[in-house]
Amino acid sequence: MDVNDLIRPYLAGGRLSGAEDALGPDRRARALRDADAAVGAVLAALPPDTRVLLAGLSDHGDTPHLRVAMMRGADVAGRFLGAASTHREDVTILPDVTATVLTAAGVPVPDTVIGVPWRAGGRTGGVGAARDELAGADRAGQTIRNLSGVFFTSVAVLQVAFYLVAFLLMRRRRGTGAIRVAALALAALPVSTYLVNLLPWRHAGAPALALTGGIAAIAAALAAVALAGPWRRDPLGPLAVVAGVTAAVLAGDLLTGTPLQLNSVMGYTAVVGARYYGLGNIPFALFATSVLLLATALAHRLTARDRRTAAVAAVAVPGCAAMILGGWPGVGSDFGGVIAFVPGIAVASLLLAGRRVSIVKLGSFCVAGGVTVMAIAFLDHLRPPGSQTHLGRFVGQVITGEALEVIARKLGAMLNTLLSPNLMPIVLAAAAFLVYGLLRPGTASAGVLPAAFAHSPALKAGLIGTLVSGVVGMLVNDSGAAVLSMALALGLPLVLSAGVQALRGGAAPAYAEAGQQPARSSRVSRRS
Structure with a gap:
């Protein structure tokens, strides 16, 4: 022009x-x-x-x-x-x-x-339209940059408060319905940060207020939908709705050039300039978690019909497809995501098949993830330099000997996130609730977690696969704790929501008194 x-x-x-x-x-x-x-x-x-x-x-x-x-x-x-x-x-x-x-x-x-x-x-569309569009892009980037710290602090506070209140209420056998609603609303929050970009919030008089209000409204609407349909009676129904919407939104965003991740509080901005396209580290955590949990919800139905092989395929096939989409150059272009996604898929599939997972197997799955991403990166490196992404350029850095410097820099960045006041409280609170809820279910969660896994062993496999991807993703990405914290922020509330409904349906015994442990002779039905 x-x-x-x-x-x-x-x-x-x-x-x-x-x-x-x-x-x-x-x-x-x-x-x-x-x-x-x-x-x-x-x-x-x-x-x-x-x-x-x-x-x-x-x-x-x-x-x-x-x-x-x-x-x-x-x-x-x-x-x-x-x-x-x-x-x-x-x-x-x-x-x-x-x-x-x-x-x-x-x-x-x-x-x-x-x-x-x-x-x-x-x-x-003309000079005026171009000016308004570019000014709006700058306004959106500035809003996200200024709001991100407050937003993640708020998420951390909400997550910690949720587990604390859930612990206090569940040990008194009270408020499980409210806990289910809160869990689904919290799980719906991440995908709402992307869906809000379908609204013209950047052109509002108060863009920060319009953005936060839009996120809250969309999260509430999605939680309501998850609890409104006939699927609400199935313990895995609302979980499948929230996980399905999250997976579909992120997959669609990748296929259309990531217009939703750009200028989102859980994505990236051109103003900061850390990333301009593809699957960011936090979106990866949400994508991997939602795909694995949605796939295990489908696998649950198949295992109930004694179709174990089909159940394993129901996790492995969409998981691998999502992994390739997230790692492919020019689409997801997520190097560390591939390394982390492969062991998560493999562990969940192996558990569904009734096989044990050893440390050796887990290590081999991580190596397989590294080999997979390097193969993708090598294909990218074969393209002309002007067409390569950072995956292909990393292969060039390996050849020239610069890769160690890149790895050291990312390792330092990862270690710094372990002291983040916004990320680590989510990890610690969720991990404490999960471990204590499994070791002392009568005291910590009224048997909600055992109820969820008794109702659906496939869900247990999916959660373990999610945790594996989250931990590996934390170790291999410079965003570090952000990956594991967001995997827990989405995954554990969904599992708790399923457990509350399963407990109502008698999938596991409710303990008569806080702190009482189940008798050794008691057996839990594994029927769906």
């Missing part, structure tokens, strides 16, 4: 300068008009076919913003600018400027240049 036409609205809106505090609004406006006139004079003096690039490279203050990137040329007129580096039609990164300048000058781009040339994306 014409640079002179598009630059004026940005200048007039103050998008390219942060000098308002230093100059005052009047002097700043004059300075911007002078700059606009100078740019217009330069453009008028150039031949019409001259390729002109304009990139904003600086920030002001402590707040990062998206900056302008524009190009004059017939082939990009009326279109956004994107790049293969971001896999987006309206976002480029700073290293792309070098590659774009060299390409425009007809100079071959050296292999050592990280960036790729800008390319025309979708049509803008």
Whole structure:
């Protein structure tokens, strides 16, 4: 699009300068008009076919913003600018400027240049529409950046409070219905952070309020749907609804270029710039957990009909499909996710088949995950450098000897998350409730967890597979504790909701007094 036409609205809106505090609004406006006139004079003096690039490279203050990137040329007129580096039609990164300048000058781009040339994306719909869209993207990124800390603190508080209240109520045999509702609402919260991007919250007068209100409303609606249909009487029915919606939303998001993960509090933003596309570490944890739990809900029905082989396939096939989708270059592009997903699928499948899982087998499954992702990365490395993702570039770093530095940096980042006040409380509270609820069910959970597993041994296999993926994912990703905490935040409340309903149906004995243990002679029905 014409640079002179598009630059004026940005200048007039103050998008390219942060000098308002230093100059005052009047002097700043004059300075911007002078700059606009100078740019217009330069453009008028150039031949019409001259390729002109304009990139904003600086920030002001402590707040990062998206900056302008524009190009004059017939082939990009009326279109956004994107790049293969971001896999987006309206976002480029700073290293792309070098590659774009060299390409425009007809100079071959050296292999050592990280960036790729800008390319025309979708049509803008006019200058005004383009300005509003790009300003909205910056507003969304800023909102997410400012809200993320408060949001994850709130999630941690809600999770810890949930387990504490559940413990106090269950040991008194009270409030199981309310616990089930709260558990489903908590489990519905993560997927709501993506579904809210279907709403125009970024254009609201108070975007942060619109965002948080939208997330809460969607989570409440999804919990209501999970408890409203005929499936509510089945202990695994509401679990399947929430897990199914979560898996479907994330799978659909991956297949459509991740418009929902971008600018979401449990995703990523272009303002921060850690990731621009694909499956983030937190979405991976949610994706793996939801796929495994949904698959084991289906496997439960098959095992009840003595179709054990089909039950194993019901976990292995969708699990492997989701793993490939999450790890494939340009789609999920999640390196650590593949390593973590493979052992989770394998452990759940092995348990469903009635086989034992040893430390040796578990280690071999982790190795298999590493081999799988390196095979995918090698295929990516065979593509031209400008088309590779970070998976293919990692193979190049292995060849050049730079990989150890990358691994060390990610290991350091992972270890730092183990001290996170927002993530570790979720892990510790959920793990304590789970372990104590299994070792002392009469005291901790009124037998809810044993009831869930008595009703569905497949669910137990699915939860163990989820925990394996969560722990391995924590160890191999730089987000560390975020992976395990989000796997627990989704998985354990869903299992508790199933256990409450199973207990009502008599799947396991309710203990008469807090602290009473089941008698050794008592047997639990495993019928569905």
